[in-house]
Amino acid sequence: MAKRRSTTASTTITAEKDLPTRFEDLGLSNRALAAVSDMGYEAPTPVQAASIPAALAGTDVMAAAQTGTGKTAAFLLPTLDRLGHARHGQGPLMLVVTPTRELAAQIEEVANAICAHTGHTATVLVGGVSYEPQRAALRKGCDLVVATPGRLIDLINSGDCNLSQVETLVLDEADRMLDMGFLPAVKKIVARTPSERQTLLFSATLDDDAIASTRSLVRDPAHVKIARKGTPAQTIEQFALGVSPDAKNAV
């Protein structure tokens, strides 16, 4: 079982110049490094270099990171690297909550690349698809669940999803979840997890106004503030495609 380290003061990591520049220097195991190599990443992004050592130490993390900064691997690599394995019919031991189906699919893709090396099983619980395969996956047992708030609440209420074994909780795009009105759902979900869990909270901004209501969900977190508000990540080329809502997932 993953153990959390108790910290007495929070750490703020803001300077990029002092961050490690090699994945090998972040404390990841050889199996996690093999996953990094499979994904074709040559050097850690700043949010990865700052978040991975803190998360590996068991510390809670609050990170300001936009989509495109490498935040998905920043939270999945260290957490899956130290996660135990659920017994048959049990779990999840780790839960990632994210606001949209599209983000859940992106997280699943990175999770599958890492799980191929760590041997963990991942299940995605999102709306818009039938319940039964998700119920069956939960009955079988899984190590990691990636979920959107609405469907997860449904499966909790029906007794299909039990979060009492969660050791690691990730709140992805926390500010967006609040914007979308998911705060009551997120609070209900967090209340179903053990209080001694490790919590990683990723948000485009850590501005107090935006995420003040989530501060009670993390304990003595390391603060990672690298992305500048309103600035798209430089590695991302942006373009827009006009599509109908029905065609969105396929596109």
Ligand code: AMP
């Ligand atoms: P994310 O911020 O997690 O949505 O990631 C954005 C994109 O960056 C994805 O296409 C990743 O595959 C890519 N990426 C993540 N980490 C790295 C890295 N260290 N080097 C190169 N590309 C990366």
